[in-house]
Amino acid sequence: ASSDGSVKVWSLKSTECLSTFKPALGSSASEITVNSIHLLPRNTEQFVVCNRTNTVSIMNMQGQIVKSFSSGKRQGGDFVCCTLSPRGEWIYCVGEDHVLYCFSVGTGKLERTLTVHEKEVIGVSHHPHQNLLASFSEDGTLKLWKP
Numbered sequence: 001a002s003s004d005g006s007v008k009v010w011s012l013k014s015t016e017c018l019s020t021f022k023p024a025l026g027s028s029a030s031e032i033t034v035n036s037i038h039l040l041p042r043n044t045e046q047f048v049v050c051n052r053t054n055t056v057s058i059m060n061m062q063g064q065i066v067k068s069f070s071s072g073k074r075q076g077g078d079f080v081c082c083t084l085s086p087r088g089e090w091i092y093c094v095g096e097d098h099v100l101y102c103f104s105v106g107t108g109k110l111e112r113t114l115t116v117h118e119k120e121v122i123g124v125s126h127h128p129h130q131n132l133l134a135s136f137s138e139d140g141t142l143k144l145w146k147p
Helices: none
Strands: 007-010 017-021 034-040 043-051 055-060 065-070 079-084 090-095 099-104 110-115 121-126 133-137 142-145
Touching: 034 079, 043 079, 055 079, 090 121
Parallel strands: 079 121
Antiparallel strands: 007 017, 034 043, 043 055, 055 065, 079 090, 090 099, 099 110, 121 133, 133 142
């Protein structure tokens, strides 16, 4: 995650920064905070970038957008966090509208939405071995969901 809107790729062996790029993910603003980055489990040359826009994207290590997924909302649908299913078949994003968006990586389609909390959502996580999501909110609640 970064506050200047950049994504950096690091070498774990040398601890050097291999590349830096600023994804243009559907906004005219030059610096949009990147909320999270998740490597795709079945293709570690690609990763999901979630930032404070209504679009989450799969990018490659060269900084090119491979596929994008959008909430379709102009206001109130910016994503605050996302997670992946363990096999990387689904991307789950929570918007500032308190809605969980379920995207199929294979088809690129929005398959389902679900209102998960009444207050700001802080995060979402997928169980590593079960079909189970956890979302947690500013109101102090943690909720479990079967997608």
